[in-house]
Amino acid sequence: MEILIPNRLSILGHPQRLAVFRLLMRRYPDRVPATELAQALGLKPNTLSTYVNALMHAGLLTQERVGTSLRYAIHMEAARETIDYLIIDCCRGRPEICSPDLYPTPLGETAMSARKFNVLFICTGNSARSIFAESILRDMAGDRFVAYSAGTKPRSELNPFSLQVLEQKGHDVSVLRSKNISEFQGSGAPKFDFVFTVCNQAANEECPSWQGQPVTAHWGLPDPVKVEGSDAEKNLAFHQAYGALRNRMTGFTNLPMASLDRMSLQKAVDDLGQSQKEGPAT
Missing domain, CATH: 3.40.50.2300 (Response regulator)
Structure with a gap:
C-alpha cells in the first residue's frame, strides 16, 4: 500500500482531479452521472473522462453503467486508507496534533x-x-x-x-x-x-x-x-x-x-x- 498511496496523492495533486474527488465526496454515497459532473465543474466530457480515469486507476473512484450513462462514486475504503496513511505516518498516530479542529x-x-x-x-x-x-x-x-x-x-x-x-x-x-x-x-x-x-x-x-x-x-x-x-x-x-x-x-x-x-x-x-x-x- 505504501507504493500506491504516493500515487494517489500525486493524482489528487492536480487541482481539477481534486475538484472531481471533492465533489464526489460531498455527494457520497451517491453515484453521480458523468454529464452532471462535467456540468457542475465546467468541464468538457473528454476532459472529465481523463480525470475520472486517472482517479479510477488510483483506486479512488468506482464506476457503474446505468443504461447509456456512466456514474461515479467515491471508493470510500481507498479514500480512508489514504487519509489514514497521512495521519499514521505523517502525524505519527497523533491526529489531534496535525488537525486539532477535526477533533x-x-x-x-x-x-x-x-x-x-x-x-x-x-x-x-x-x-x-x-x-x-x-x-x-x-x-x-x-x-x-x-x-x-x-x-x-x-x-x-x-x-x-x-x-x-x-x-x-x-x-x-x-x-x-x-x-x-x-x-x-x-x-x-x-x-x-x-x-x-x-x-x-x-x-x-x-x-x-x-x-x-x-x-x-x-x-x-x-x-x-x-x-x-x-x-x-x-x-x-x-x-x-x-x-x-x-x-x-x-x-x-x-x-x-x-x-x-x-x-x-x-x-x-x-x-x-x-x-x-x-x-x-x-
Whole structure:
C-alpha cells in the first residue's frame, strides 16, 4: 500500500482531479452521472473522462453503467486508507496534533448538556425542500434542535405550493423567509452541529468549510419546483417532497445521539440520505 498511496496523492495533486474527488465526496454515497459532473465543474466530457480515469486507476473512484450513462462514486475504503496513511505516518498516530479542529468535543458529550443542536438545511433556492426541512424539525423536536435553512441562490419569495403544504400540515409559515447561505458564514453565525444539503445542485457547489467541523450529509431529493403540469400534479410533487423529508426527520430525531460516536453518527445520517426518496402524498 505504501507504493500506491504516493500515487494517489500525486493524482489528487492536480487541482481539477481534486475538484472531481471533492465533489464526489460531498455527494457520497451517491453515484453521480458523468454529464452532471462535467456540468457542475465546467468541464468538457473528454476532459472529465481523463480525470475520472486517472482517479479510477488510483483506486479512488468506482464506476457503474446505468443504461447509456456512466456514474461515479467515491471508493470510500481507498479514500480512508489514504487519509489514514497521512495521519499514521505523517502525524505519527497523533491526529489531534496535525488537525486539532477535526477533533471537537464528541456530539455524545454535547448531548448530555442542555445545549440544543444547531442544524442547517441547504438547497439552491431555499423556497421548498430546505424550508420544509426547517419547519418539520422545528415542530417535531424544537426542544432538542434549532433548525435553520438557506439557499446558495435563494429566491426572493417562498414557493406558494410550499406555503400551501406547510399550512395544510399545521406549520407556522410566518417565521419563514428565503435566506442566503452567507448569513450563516460570518463571525456571528451559529455554530452548527449538522449541515445537510437537500438538493444535488447545492451539494455540487463549492462552499467554505464550516467552523467546528459539523456532521454533514447529502439528503438530495427531486426538486418539486421543476415539476410541470397541472396544479394538482405540482401539488403532488410538493407533498411527496414533504413526506420524504418528514420520514428522514423522524429517523434523524430518533437517533441515540448520546451513545453514538462521530463515525457511527456520520454513517447513520448518510444512510438516512439514501432512504425513501419520495414520501407518501398525504
